[in-house]
Amino acid sequence: MAKKKLVDGVAKEAKDLWEHLRHEKPELPYLIPIFLLAWILERWLISFSNWVPVFVTVWVTLQYGKHRREREVEGLNNRWRRHILCSQPSTPIEPCEWLNKMLMNVWPNFMEPKIVRRLSHIAQKRLGEKKPKLILSMEVEEFSLGTAPPMFGLQGAYWSIDGKQPVLNMGFEWDTTEMSVLISAKLGGPLRGKTARIVVNSIHVKGDLRLLPVLDGQAVLFSFANTPEVRIGLVFGSGANAIPQTELPFISSWLEMLLVDTLTRTMVEPRRRILCLPAVDLKKKAVGGIFSVTVVSARNLAKLDHRESRNSGNGAVSNGDGSNHASSNEGSLGSNGSVNKKSEKSRFVEISCEDLTRKTGMQSGPFLHVWNESYDMVLHDNLGTVRLNVYEQGHNNVNYDFLGSCEVKVKYVDDDSTIFWAVGPAQSVLISRVPCCGKEVELTIPLENATSGELTVKLLLKEWQFSDGSKAVANYNPALVIHDQQNAVGTQPVQPTFTGRKLKISAIEGRNLAPMDRTGKSDPYLKLFYGKLIRKTKTVNQDLNPVWNQDFIFQEVSGGEYLKIKCYDADRFGDENLGNARVNLEGIEEGAPKDVWVPLEKINQGEIHLRIEVVASELLQNPSTNGSENGSHPTGDGCMVEVVLVEARDLVAANWGGTSDPYVSVRYGQIKKRTKVVYKTLNPAWGQTLEFTDDGSPLVLHVKDYNNILPTVSIGHCEVDYDKLPPNQTLDQWLPLQGVNKGEIHFQVTRRVPERHLKAASEEQPKLIASSNFSGNARLQRSAGMVRSLIRKAMTLAEEEEEIEYIRQMLEELEGAEEERELTVTQLQKDRDLLITKVKELEKAMSGFF
Structure with a gap:
């Protein structure tokens, strides 16, 4: 085997030598016949001397050596060129016509659809957040970028070194009149009822683009060197309720300002966006996530010369759990003596992610500030930004002086990893990648808009939620889980439909809600929005940690519908918002209830405790074993509904004296009956029994305030759900009154069914069950x-x-x-x-x- 390899190697070398000689000495093939002729003459006719073989051997050796030297020189030149390319600080400007030609070919059917899906989502979100007050709502109905792609490097592209980071610099210019973005705007104010159909048909964006490869080529950061030049062309559509452009002259300039502001906030130096280049694509779409932000410490904080401040009335100085933190730095003031406590300034950090905002406790002292406080942040997409603002309490304890801020961005990558990045010293890049949930990252970030100062934070990824209902949590291994691909790429969005399942959502309690009353308390209640339904809990008076323990049933909606929660403080002159929250209900299975604490957004504190579970449809459709399969009860002669109005408590005061004269009007179908009037009380006790013939009609209780001259005033109502009540059993219940901020009523309901009806129903039940079977x-x-x-x-x-x-x-x-x-x-x-x-x-x- 070794001999064969040696022979093959010699044969290959000989072949390479022969090809080289043919290339270098084209006349060599013609000399071979001459040498053969000379050999024949020498062999049979004339005998030459022995120097001829020696001459040939020497010549072949020289040619072979020359060939080897040329190959080595070529290899050294290639290695030198690669070394120069990697080590030189910049490259000459090179044209990019080849790149733009390739973009023209792949833009219409590959790049444009992908970019449209992403940009339409961003545009809808920004228009909803930044719409003018004159416009009630804005919706993107159509989004197309046309067939003309942006142009890169029309003046050439080149590499440079920024610090130790290589940067690719090239021009960016997008000037197209083929795009079509249709925006429908519903107007308010003097133009209420009208609709403006705005069509963006042209755009011009021009700037200098910078691309920074990071993480050994696993991602590329890109941004504009300066604010780009932006122009937008608009036309107004027609229609029955459409209005001309002359009535909305500000729309064009407002859209340009919105686009420039969006670019400046996200991808103008030092802000950078990221393009991930994973080696593996798991085909999962992240729709939300939870990660923990720990504010460790801050140092070298200095006040700005032209400082910004804000009034402390915008939010109480407290952390996420409502407790103020005392200084922990008194022992680090040095050994040379004491510091004047009055001259010490208290500092705190405000953490915000989307609409969720939290504050740390106060820390004082001139040196290192240590908090070590952790807060959970919630994302509603696969990309998010955590902003950290550092403030100092002013001399009068009223204003907060702004000391600086920094940002950390987080993004889910298709290989199930997560990337965190921020702006480092001298606008460098601080970036870290974690392969899975449960890994912690620590970053020390310099403060922007400040002369000095840096903040140390730790970020711990806890959970990613995906569109198929699956989750990635700590100690999660994607290789052990098979995910169904239910959302095909390129499918059009569909209208939400019902899945047939029922969701039971329990509003259990809240904690650390914001105080809104002068007493330092609140009167909180919840509103739950899901699909097209709205449900409301009872009001808990004067409590920052209310307990509701109320259950609501919703039909599950497909299409990724969120449960929206709004918390309010009940007030006589208008309810105040205590925060909002959104909960993703995808991926909930029967027998696996979801018990969560949801932090309130758009406010500095507060959490809501929810329990979400799937209720078996059989339990909802079959009320009891004593009834029939279709949910009906025995009715007819002798069947009665007995309603006992026991008492009520905490009613609304309808009279000037702070009391009411309440009575209950009971409506059963078309029949009305009422209780006696209890005068001048908010906690009446009636103890009356009313009876109705059972025909399955709805039972509604109306609590009203009695007046002799003026009309009666409604102080709440509630509907009694007695359909699933078994015969001859009593429902004893307190129900919150609807239509008012507070009040509850205590009642008892019994369905009186004669014994003969029960026997007939029990005999018919097996037949019904066997025949229907759902x-x-x-x-x-x-x-x-x-x-x-x-x-x-x-x-x-x-x-x-x-x-x-x-x-x-x-x-x-x-x-x-x-x-x-x-x-x-x-x-x-x-x-x-x-x-x-x-x-x-x-x-x-x-x-x-x-």
Whole structure:
């Protein structure tokens, strides 16, 4: 084997030598016949001397040596050129026509659709956040960038060194009139009711682009060296309610200002965006995440000459859990003596991510400030920015002096890793990559807009949430999990539809809510928004840690619908906002409830405790074993609904003296009955029993204030859900009153059913269970029954002038029931078509068999 390799190597060397000789000595092939002729003559005719073989051997050796030297010189030259390319600080300017030519070919069908999906989402978000007061809402209806791509490096591109970081510099110019971005704006104020259809048909952006490779080529940071030149061309669409451009002359300049502001905040030096280049793509789309930010310490803080300040009334100086922090730096003031406590300034750090804001405790002292306080931040996308502002308390303890700020950006990468980056000293790059959740990163970031100072923070990634409902948490290994790809790339967005499941959302409690009253307390309550439904909890008076313990049932909506929560402080002259929150409900499975504390956004403190679980549809559709399968109860002769109005508490004061004269008006279908009036009290006790013939009608309790001359005033109402109540059993319950800020009513409801009806129902139950078995027709009948019941409730409530809000909720539920019925009909049609197809296939197979 070794001999064969040696022979092959010699043969290869000989072949290379022969090719080289042919290239260097083109006349060599013609000399070979001459040498053969000379050899023949010498062999048979004339004998030459022995020096001829020696001469040939020497000549071949010289040629071989020359060939080897040329190959070595060429290799050294290549290595030298690579060394010069890597070590030289800059390169000459080179044209980029080849790059622009390639972009023209790949832009229409590859790059433009990808960029459109991302930019349309960003545009919709920014327009919603920054819309003028004259405009109620703005929606991006169409987004197309056309077929003309941006041009790069028209004046050439070159590499330079910025500190120790290589930078690719090139021009960027995008001048197109082929784009079409349609924006629909609903107007308010004097133009209320009109709609402006704004079409962006041209754009001009010109600037100098900088690209910085980082993480050994795993990502590229890009930004503009200076604020780019931006121009936008607009036209106004037509329509029945459309308005001309002359009525909105500010729109063009406002859109240009919005685009320039967005670019300046995100990708003008030293702000940089990132392009990740992962080696592996797991095909997962992150839609949210949770990570912890720990403010460790700050040092070398100095006050600005032209400092910014803000009034302390905008937010209390407290940390996320409501406790003020005392100074921990008194022991680090040095050994030479004491420091005047009055001259010491207290500093704190404000952490904000999207709409979530938290503050650290106060720290004083002239040297190192140590906090070591951690706060959970919530992301609603795969990219987010954490901004940290450092403030100092002023001399009068009223104003806060701004000392500086810094930013840390976080982004999910398609290989399941996460990248954190920030602006370092001298506008360098601080960047770190963690391969999975549970890894901590520590960064020491210099303060911007400050003469000196730096902040040390730790970031710990806790969780990523994905569009398919899966999660990546600490100690997570993506190789052990197989993710279903339910969202295909390039699919068009669809309207949200019901999945058929029911979600039970329990508003349990809150903690550390912001005080809004003069007493240092609040009267908090919650509003829950999901789909088209709105639900409200009771009001807890004078408590910053309220306990609600209320359950709400929602139909699950597909399409990634969020649960939106708004917390309010009830007040006589207008409720105040205590914060908002959003909860992603994707990925919740039956038997696995989700118990979470949700931090409130758009405020400095406060959390809400929620419990979310899937309720089995059978439990909702079958009220009890004593009733029938379709949820009906025995009704008719002898069946009665007995309502006992026990008492009420904490009612709204309707009289000038701070009291009320309450009584209860009970409406059962079209029948009304009322209790006695209890005068001058907010906690009445009636103890009265009212009876109605049981026909399945809705039962609504209206608490009203009695007046002799003036009309009665409604001080709340509630609907009693007694449909699932078993016969001859009592429902004893406190319910919060709706339509008012506070108040609860205590009642007891019993369905009185004679014994003969119970025996008849028990005999019919097995037949009904065997016949229905939750068929499509049964579901359709239940849906139709629900629609009829809701219509009866709405018609009943329409007679009360005070029940407008409650009627709206009934109509929303009616709309949901109708949508559910339509889905059931559609599914039945699909089942019918499938059954017909199977029957035809069976007929065809049977005909071929016979």
